[in-house]
Amino acid sequence: MSSFDVMTTTDGRVLRGEQTRRAILHRAGELASVEGLDNLSIGRLATDLGVSKSGVFAHFGSKEELQLATIGSARDVFVEHVVTPAFRERGLARLWAICENRLDYVQARVFPGGCFFYAVAHEYGGRPGRVRDRIAAEETAWLELLQRTIESARAAGELEPGVDPVQLAFELDAYVGATHTAVMLHDDSTAYDRARTAMRERLRRVAVRPELLESA
Amino acid sequence: MSSFDVMTTTDGRVLRGEQTRRAILHRAGELASVEGLDNLSIGRLATDLGVSKSGVFAHFGSKEELQLATIGSARDVFVEHVVTPAFRERGLARLWAICENRLDYVQARVFPGGCFFYAVAHEYGGRPGRVRDRIAAEETAWLELLQRTIESARAAGELEPGVDPVQLAFELDAYVGATHTAVMLHDDSTAYDRARTAMRERLRRVAVRPELLESA
Numbered sequence: 001m002s003s004f005d006v007m008t009t010t011d012g013r014v015l016r017g018e019q020t021r022r023a024i025l026h027r028a029g030e031l032a033s034v035e036g037l038d039n040l041s042i043g044r045l046a047t048d049l050g051v052s053k054s055g056v057f058a059h060f061g062s063k064e065e066l067q068l069a070t071i072g073s074a075r076d077v078f079v080e081h082v083v084t085p086a087f088r089e090r091g092l093a094r095l096w097a098i099c100e101n102r103l104d105y106v107q108a109r110v111f112p113g114g115c116f117f118y119a120v121a122h123e124y125g126g127r128p129g130r131v132r133d134r135i136a137a138e139e140t141a142w143l144e145l146l147q148r149t150i151e152s153a154r155a156a157g158e159l160e161p162g163v164d165p166v167q168l169a170f171e172l173d174a175y176v177g178a179t180h181t182a183v184m185l186h187d188d189s190t191a192y193d194r195a196r197t198a199m200r201e202r203l204r205r206v207a208v209r210p211e212l213l214e215s216a
Numbered sequence: 217m218s219s220f221d222v223m224t225t226t227d228g229r230v231l232r233g234e235q236t237r238r239a240i241l242h243r244a245g246e247l248a249s250v251e252g253l254d255n256l257s258i259g260r261l262a263t264d265l266g267v268s269k270s271g272v273f274a275h276f277g278s279k280e281e282l283q284l285a286t287i288g289s290a291r292d293v294f295v296e297h298v299v300t301p302a303f304r305e306r307g308l309a310r311l312w313a314i315c316e317n318r319l320d321y322v323q324a325r326v327f328p329g330g331c332f333f334y335a336v337a338h339e340y341g342g343r344p345g346r347v348r349d350r351i352a353a354e355e356t357a358w359l360e361l362l363q364r365t366i367e368s369a370r371a372a373g374e375l376e377p378g379v380d381p382v383q384l385a386f387e388l389d390a391y392v393g394a395t396h397t398a399v400m401l402h403d404d405s406t407a408y409d410r411a412r413t414a415m416r417e418r419l420r421r422v423a424v425r426p427e428l429l430e431s432a
Contacts, residue, residue: 125397171414181334198387
């Protein structure tokens with residue numbers, strides 16, 4: 001990364017290589033969540049960040065590499081907000097924390113377009129290629145994480161033994177997805193409360209000690 | 217409509233005004249469900265249907281009018297497949313028929329891109345204007361229909377009196393939405409079975425006679 005190790009912005013700030021890369025990907029994630037990954041442009045990013053176009057280009061080499069890196073960066077943000085804090089808990093408490101953190105993260109508009117992954121999944125769902133494959137892989141990783149968390153809570157005796165982790169993960173995930181549509185189309189923020197209610201009631205039905213979800 | 221009342225296609229078929237209009241909107245709905253409403257082009261439609269560009273233009277006058285008419289036409293298709301057959305039933309049977317018909321209609325790919333409305337809602341969610349307003353109005357009309365159907369089943373004594381129609385409609389709708397993502401990203405058609413299971417179990421919990429949903 002020697003050629004772009006240090007870069008001076010138009011407003012005089014000095015950015016080092018990794019810092020520049022992070023700043024580019026942060027802005028790229030914001031833009032893509034609203035306007036789509038396909039509309040990402042190296043020129044637009046350079047203008048927004050006040051750096052040279054060749055500096056941005058040097059970091060990624062192509063628009064596709066920039067798109068893939070943006071997805072990886074958005075995944076890191078998701079893990080930081082949703083997964084890492086929940087992993088301080090165990091069993092049912094961890095499962096509930098993951099569900100709540102995810103809803104909070106969508107509601108807080110960490111990405112201005114809401115959930116980065118819903119936005120780009122719909123954009124690229126029907127378009128074969130590396131970008132779609134990467135989005136699908138991240139989506140699979142998320143659902144598998146949710147399923148494993150359910151299995152752990154069941155193994156710890158905190159969920160009924162008959163719980164189907166794949167079915168339960170599908171349903172918990174569906175409620176959050178529905179908020180995305182409600183908020184994007186109708187600015188209907190009551191959808192977050194509906195999703196929270198749906199997740200809590202769904203978990204109470206299969207929790208061995210439903211009272212653990214009372215405070216929620 | 218006098219100037220385009222009768223039109224001869226490049227392969228010699230003769231189309232009358234309403235027939236042409238329907239053929240255009242049918243093809244426009246197919247294309248938009250896969251490629252988006254924004255990518256609709258009067259030239260592309262004329263080529264696909266073997267009619268003149270000016271003939272297509274005469275029907276709609278502008279791309280925006282074509283988009284709005286395509287949404288109206290997709291709504292008619294939805295009503296024909298999902299709503300009309302269900303309205304032969306009453307109470308809980310009607311509610312269950314609406315849920316099943318909707319899932320069948322998405323699964324059958326009546327529109328090649330899956331659910332026309334999910335596809336365009338995600339495309340236009342963040343883009344203010346008449347097209348978004350029309351999509352939002354159709355989405356609202358659908359949710360209100362679902363809520364009224366729940367209220368009727370409750371008033372008929374077939375659902376528990378404590379059922380919240382808005383909450384229940386949100387959840388039933390969410391399951392179908394989640395199939396869209398699963399199928400578009402992963403070609404995972406088991407999602408339809410998961411959505412069917414989720415809808416049936418959700419209704420069984422609030423049905424006064426859950427056995428009515430057994431055969432389902």
